[in-house]
Amino acid sequence: MADTARNRKKNIRAENEALILQAAEKVFAEAGYGGATMQLIADVAGLPKANLHYYFPTKDELYRRVVETIFQIWLDAANVFENSDGPAEGIGAYIDAKMEISRRHPAGSKVWASEVMHRAPVIQEWLESTLNVWTDGRIALIESWIAEGRMDPVDPRHLLYMIWATTQHYADFGHQIETLNNGAPLDDAQWETAKTNVRRIILKGIGVSPD
Amino acid sequence: MADTARNRKKNIRAENEALILQAAEKVFAEAGYGGATMQLIADVAGLPKANLHYYFPTKDELYRRVVETIFQIWLDAANVFENSDGPAEGIGAYIDAKMEISRRHPAGSKVWASEVMHRAPVIQEWLESTLNVWTDGRIALIESWIAEGRMDPVDPRHLLYMIWATTQHYADFGHQIETLNNGAPLDDAQWETAKTNVRRIILKGIGVSPD
DNA sequence: AGATTTCCTGACCATATGGTCAGGATCAAC
DNA sequence: GTTGATCCTGACCATATGGTCAGGAAATCT
Numbered sequence: 442m443a444d445t446a447r448n449r450k451k452n453i454r455a456e457n458e459a460l461i462l463q464a465a466e467k468v469f470a471e472a473g474y475g476g477a478t479m480q481l482i483a484d485v486a487g488l489p490k491a492n493l494h495y496y497f498p499t500k501d502e503l504y505r506r507v508v509e510t511i512f513q514i515w516l517d518a519a520n521v522f523e524n525s526d527g528p529a530e531g532i533g534a535y536i537d538a539k540m541e542i543s544r545r546h547p548a549g550s551k552v553w554a555s556e557v558m559h560r561a562p563v564i565q566e567w568l569e570s571t572l573n574v575w576t577d578g579r580i581a582l583i584e585s586w587i588a589e590g591r592m593d594p595v596d597p598r599h600l601l602y603m604i605w606a607t608t609q610h611y612a613d614f615g616h617q618i619e620t621l622n623n624g625a626p627l628d629d630a631q632w633e634t635a636k637t638n639v640r641r642i643i644l645k646g647i648g649v650s651p652d
Numbered sequence: 653m654a655d656t657a658r659n660r661k662k663n664i665r666a667e668n669e670a671l672i673l674q675a676a677e678k679v680f681a682e683a684g685y686g687g688a689t690m691q692l693i694a695d696v697a698g699l700p701k702a703n704l705h706y707y708f709p710t711k712d713e714l715y716r717r718v719v720e721t722i723f724q725i726w727l728d729a730a731n732v733f734e735n736s737d738g739p740a741e742g743i744g745a746y747i748d749a750k751m752e753i754s755r756r757h758p759a760g761s762k763v764w765a766s767e768v769m770h771r772a773p774v775i776q777e778w779l780e781s782t783l784n785v786w787t788d789g790r791i792a793l794i795e796s797w798i799a800e801g802r803m804d805p806v807d808p809r810h811l812l813y814m815i816w817a818t819t820q821h822y823a824d825f826g827h828q829i830e831t832l833n834n835g836a837p838l839d840d841a842q843w844e845t846a847k848t849n850v851r852r853i854i855l856k857g858i859g860v861s862p863d
Numbered sequence: 864a865g866a867t868t869t870c871c872t873g874a875c876c877a878t879a880t881g882g883t884c885a886g887g888a889t890c891a892a893c
Numbered sequence: 894g895t896t897g898a899t900c901c902t903g904a905c906c907a908t909a910t911g912g913t914c915a916g917g918a919a920a921t922c923t
Contacts, residue, residue: 477686620783
């Protein structure tokens, strides 16, 4: 209580923006951009609708900010790939990081998927620049590992797609997975099983022995 | 022309329903359920909006029919799994079939993904019954292959998820893949590369030598 | 404590959307 | 070619939605 009061006095704007962004991420993920309404986001955030428009002038701007947040998380995970000694460590750690994101930020992942499925109206430019460059860099790295005989000569691009697809599936299709798990979310042990299986199958599939 | 005229006379209802369903699938895929409008679907189909409502009373009903169509395609591919001699043939053919669906019905795949991401308002019952049963059957089959030592002891459930995720990724994230391919859709050779890589990595990853 | 900036919100507006309907056109059957 | 069924559609309606705004409350500054 004292804490809340103190925080509220400190920086109302930052606090409310975070609150709204969190609610918006959830609603956009559950309803899609078109299905989400400012009123519903306001209700979830516990604020009057007019207040949303005070902080975020338009629905579009609010959505944009939500997507940017997710993008940042995505980028952070990508760095795990960076400083690695080889395929076992680099790819293994990347898979783990992406699985962890799916677990911790399922709503964000869904918003991302939705955005791409709808032809990326907001992030198109970023796909063409940042993601393209990042991908090319990783492909070059993987190709060097292949040249050194440290893994099978697979197509690096399609390997990346497989990693993205599989890890994000646990967030984007979480509802389906939950339904096939008797309606219950995966527990700790099940997440561990998932992670282990994904890592093992992919690493073995490209001719890399796990750590 | 003569052909069109003859067909038109034959069964107007069937023809127009198919036309509308096709347009609806496209629009639902591109805009999501909430973002799709009856007016836009009508425009794409080249019919007045009121005509849509003559064949499909509500947007909900139209959407339902679109999802059902996709579900049918999905089921057909699932049967490839059925009559197989072992993991190499069964799983390999299933991957091929799913990749082909992603290529031929990208819009349908997106509608499916969207539906599941939004907590499956239309197909929930089917997920709990048909898909659940099908999955359990496939898991049993894979477990028997494992028991016979014909493949590694992986978790069959997560193997299925990986296959679904990876194959559907080529449809659902087709725009991203296209962007990373200099804005061009994958050509025949690239699809072949994709298919080969997916099949090879997964089969090797579970300890099965390809055909 | 007065002034100024920031924050808050109920009431309101213009527009877009799903859906309706009456009346007309077209077709098949006889 | 008359009749009944099916098909077609412009005009219309009720509602929901994104967004505005005036005026007041609260915080911050001097």
